[in-house]
Amino acid sequence: MSPVATMTMDDADKSILSAADDLFYSRGIAAVSMSDVRDRSGVSMRRLYTLYPSKGALVAGWLAQRHQVWMTWFTTAVDRHIAQGTDALLAPFDAIGEWVATSVFRGCGFINSIAEVGEIDDTHRLIIAGHKRDVLRHIAELAQRSDHPVPEWLPASLAVLLDGAIVQCAIFGNDEPLTAARSAALQLLGTIPT
C-alpha cells in the first residue's frame, strides 16, 4: 500500500492532462515546454516521460482527453437548453454562448492546434478531424430528434455556422458572430415546414 504522499499512476496522469489542458489551450502548443507541464502538474520529469514518451505523445493524449471532456460538456449543456424549451437545433448555439462568455475562452482548441502540428503527425490530424466529425454527428442526432423534417444538408450547415462563430468570436473578442450564426440558424429552421 502506498503512503499518502506518493502519487498513483492514475493521479499523475490526471494531473498531467489537467496541466496540459490549461497550458496548451491558453498558450498554444509551441509556447509550452515539457518543463512547464512538469512544474504545473507537480509530476517528476521521469514520470512525465514514462507516461508520455514524447511531447507529441503528450499532445495526442491531451487532444484525445479534451475531445472526451468537451463533448461531455457540450452534450450536457445542449440537453439543458433543450430541457429549458430551446429548439434542439438552436440549443448548440446557446451552449457555445456560455463558453464564449467565459474568460478562458480562446477559440476551439482543435482548430487552434491544427495550425501548429506539422504535416508529419497524422495522429493529431486524425483526432482533430474525428472531433469535428463527432460534433457533426451529434448535431445530426439532434436533427433526428427534432419535430421538423430536416433536410440532409442542414446539420452540416449548422456545424459550419458553429465553427465559424467560435473562430470569429475568438478573433473579435465578442459574441456578435455567434449571434449572427444563431440568427442564420433560426432563419434556416424557419424555412422548414413543421
Next chain:
Amino acid sequence: MSPVATMTMDDADKSILSAADDLFYSRGIAAVSMSDVRDRSGVSMRRLYTLYPSKGALVAGWLAQRHQVWMTWFTTAVDRHIAQGTDALLAPFDAIGEWVATSVFRGCGFINSIAEVGEIDDTHRLIIAGHKRDVLRHIAELAQRSDHPVPEWLPASLAVLLDGAIVQCAIFGNDEPLTAARSAALQLLGTIPT
C-alpha cells in the same frame, strides 16, 4: 546605377515577403526559422534584419501583405463569378471553392496564425481582426449591390459561414463543408422577398 547582380531594397523586400508567405502559410509560424526565410529568399541575414528587425516584425509585415494580396484576389474572383451570373452573395462561396481546390490550400492563414501568436503581441491580433473585419465589410458591400433587400444580420451570417467552411475544409481535407455552407447561404437568400 547598380549592376544586375545586386538587389534593390525593394526587390529584397518582395523576395522576403514571398518567401515568408510560402513558408509561414504552409508550415506555420513557429516551424519556420529566420534562417529558413533567408535561404528561401536568397537575401542576406543582414538585409533581412535591416528590413525586419525581429521575427515578430517580419510576421507582422507578412500578415499585412497577405491581407492586401488575399483581398485583391478575393474581390477579383468574386467579381468574376458575379459577372458570370452568380448571385453577388453566393459568389464568395464559389471564389473560396477555387481556393480550397488548390493543392496549397491549408485553411485561412490568419485563423491559423492567431493560435500561434502569444497574448503579448497586439499588433498581430489587430491585423488579423482587421482582415476579418474587411472581409465582412466587403460582403456587406456586396449585399448593398444586391437586388434583394438584405436584412442586417445576413452579411455577418455569410461571413461566419465562409470562415466555418474554410476551417472545416482544411480539417477534413475536402470541400463538403463549403458545399453545405453554400447551400445554407442559398437557403437564406431564398427567404428574402425580392
Next chain:
DNA sequence: TTGCGATGAGAACGTTCGTTCTCGTATACT
C-alpha cells in the same frame, strides 16, 4: 590607385527546448 562606407556570407553567441542521465532517498522483499 587608394581609402572608405556598405554589403553578403555565414560563423558565433546566448538562450530555450526536448530528452536523458545522475544521484540521493525511500520502499519492498527476504
Next chain:
DNA sequence: AGTATACGAGAACGAACGTTCTCATCGCAA
C-alpha cells in the same frame, strides 16, 4: 537489518533558434 529496486529532483546534453558580429569583398569618390 540488509540489499536491490524504483522513484523524485533537477542537472546535463545536444540541437535549434533568434539575433549579432566578423571579416572579406565590392562600389565609388578623390
